[in-house]
Amino acid sequence: MTAQSSRTAGSVSTGSVTLVGGGPGTAELLTIAAVTALQQADVVLFDRLAPNDDLASLAPKATLIDVGKRAGSHPVSQTGIEDLMVEHALSGQRVVRLKGGDPYVFGRGSEEVLACHRNGIAVTVISGVTSAIAVPAAAGIPLTHRGISHAFTVISGHAPLTDNELEGLTLLGSTIVVLMGVGTLPTFSQGLLRHGMPAAMPVAIIERGFSATQRTTVSTLSTVLADAAAAGVRSPAVLVVGEVVRLAFSGDSAAEDLVARAAEFAVSD
Numbered sequence: 001m002t003a004q005s006s007r008t009a010g011s012v013s014t015g016s017v018t019l020v021g022g023g024p025g026t027a028e029l030l031t032i033a034a035v036t037a038l039q040q041a042d043v044v045l046f047d048r049l050a051p052n053d054d055l056a057s058l059a060p061k062a063t064l065i066d067v068g069k070r071a072g073s074h075p076v077s078q079t080g081i082e083d084l085m086v087e088h089a090l091s092g093q094r095v096v097r098l099k100g101g102d103p104y105v106f107g108r109g110s111e112e113v114l115a116c117h118r119n120g121i122a123v124t125v126i127s128g129v130t131s132a133i134a135v136p137a138a139a140g141i142p143l144t145h146r147g148i149s150h151a152f153t154v155i156s157g158h159a160p161l162t163d164n165e166l167e168g169l170t171l172l173g174s175t176i177v178v179l180m181g182v183g184t185l186p187t188f189s190q191g192l193l194r195h196g197m198p199a200a201m202p203v204a205i206i207e208r209g210f211s212a213t214q215r216t217t218v219s220t221l222s223t224v225l226a227d228a229a230a231a232g233v234r235s236p237a238v239l240v241v242g243e244v245v246r247l248a249f250s251g252d253s254a255a256e257d258l259v260a261r262a263a264e265f266a267v268s269d
């Protein structure tokens with residue numbers, strides 16, 4: 001992680017930065033452009049949610065630097081990440097900044113691009129498969145379905161939503177996908193109910209998509225808090241609120257029972 005500050009400015013040609021969307025956690029969902037960038041990388045700065053099991057073989061020439069944020073601790077701050085990226089690029093290296101999902105979906109990718117611009121570093125962005133779409137799909141949930149939902153909104157649950165946002169989502173009446181939403185689930189679910197969303201609206205929480213411990217909890221808007229607490233739901237997870245959840249087929253009998261229960265609840269509500 002050393003800065004190449006001992007080199008005299010101007011004595012090496014400037015390197016480059018490529019922001020790479022690493023997809024939702026499995027190397028199989030890396031794009032060909034992502035694989036090529038990794039193969040050519042001298043340095044890879046990677047996140048916790050980016051696929052990192054097989055990184056040494058995907059990026060054989062590269063120094064691998066883990067800048068991932070773990071629950072409760074922040075090994076490298078956002079400014080620290082940007083500084084590392086810039087320092088390595090200025091010392092002539094090809095830097096890959098490997099991020100989970102898509103770099104421009106809540107990934108602070110645009111801040112990293114601006115940091116490169118400020119420092120005169122060539123930067124390119126390789127789109128990735130976002131967890132917002134792929135993780136529900138891994139649980140058998142399509143975000144749109146003809147006759148059921150013709151729109152979806154992807155929203156960050158990092159901070160509680162405003163009343164205007166909750167009202168807007170309720171009025172829109174289509175699929176809602178929440179990332180980083182486990183912590184704000186109480187205010188989110190109560191807020192949607194308060195703005196008139198039906199109590200029986202199906203909700204799915206998919207934890208750790210594409211890992212061996214992927215798990216889906218299916219519930220309804222009025223019961224999701226109790227069900228999430230009973231299941232011990234934890235981040236990282238993607239929340240889906242909407243009728244499309246009824247289409248879920250995860251192959252997991254517990255999830256199917258819950259879908260059936262949500263459907264019964266809706267009929268008798």
Ligand code: SAH
Nearest residue numbers: 101102105107130131179180208209236237
């Ligand atoms: N840029 C990323 C999102 C970054 S925000 C993307 O496009 O996917 C991080 C949030 O994404 C997590 O808190 C979680 O809500 C979601 N997430 C990312 N990968 C996930 C996975 N494999 N399983 C479940 N949720 C995931």
